[in-house]
Amino acid sequence: MPIELLKKEIKSAENKKQAALLQRFFKTGKGEYGEGDIFLGLKVPQQRAIAKKYNLELKDIQHLLDSKIHEYRMIGLFILIDKYKKSDKSKDEKQKKEIFNFYLQNGKKGNINNWDLIDLSSPNII
Numbered sequence: 001m002p003i004e005l006l007k008k009e010i011k012s013a014e015n016k017k018q019a020a021l022l023q024r025f026f027k028t029g030k031g032e033y034g035e036g037d038i039f040l041g042l043k044v045p046q047q048r049a050i051a052k053k054y055n056l057e058l059k060d061i062q063h064l065l066d067s068k069i070h071e072y073r074m075i076g077l078f079i080l081i082d083k084y085k086k087s088d089k090s091k092d093e094k095q096k097k098e099i100f101n102f103y104l105q106n107g108k109k110g111n112i113n114n115w116d117l118i119d120l121s122s123p124n125i126i
Contacts, residue, residue: 015041
């Protein structure tokens with residue numbers, strides 16, 4: 001199953017030292033804006049490279065976005081952006097609208113809760 005392969009690939013790139021820095025930088029402590037987020041320590045270029053390898057269905061992207069693991073959510077958004085761009089090129093208005101609504105719903109659910117997730121995804125979908 002592609003999502004399980006994706007998770008294994010993400011986990012194999014884990015960097016505990018970088019994760020500790022990110023946990024503090026993104027304010028994940030009690031009462032902070034990123035409370036509860038878990039970081040594995042992958043940098044954005046690594047996440048982009050991983051995301052390019054996968055074409056997931058929305059249900060699998062939802063699984064990533066529902067995770068407390070920040071990199072799962074970011075990679076899920078990168079995959080979603082790619083799906084949106086492909087539907088834009090093919091003029092598939094129905095899929096574009098479905099992805100747009102999917103993105104907004106996840107924003108309301110709090111799955112797109114951190115400034116980096118928003119900054120790197122919203123200009124490409126919204």
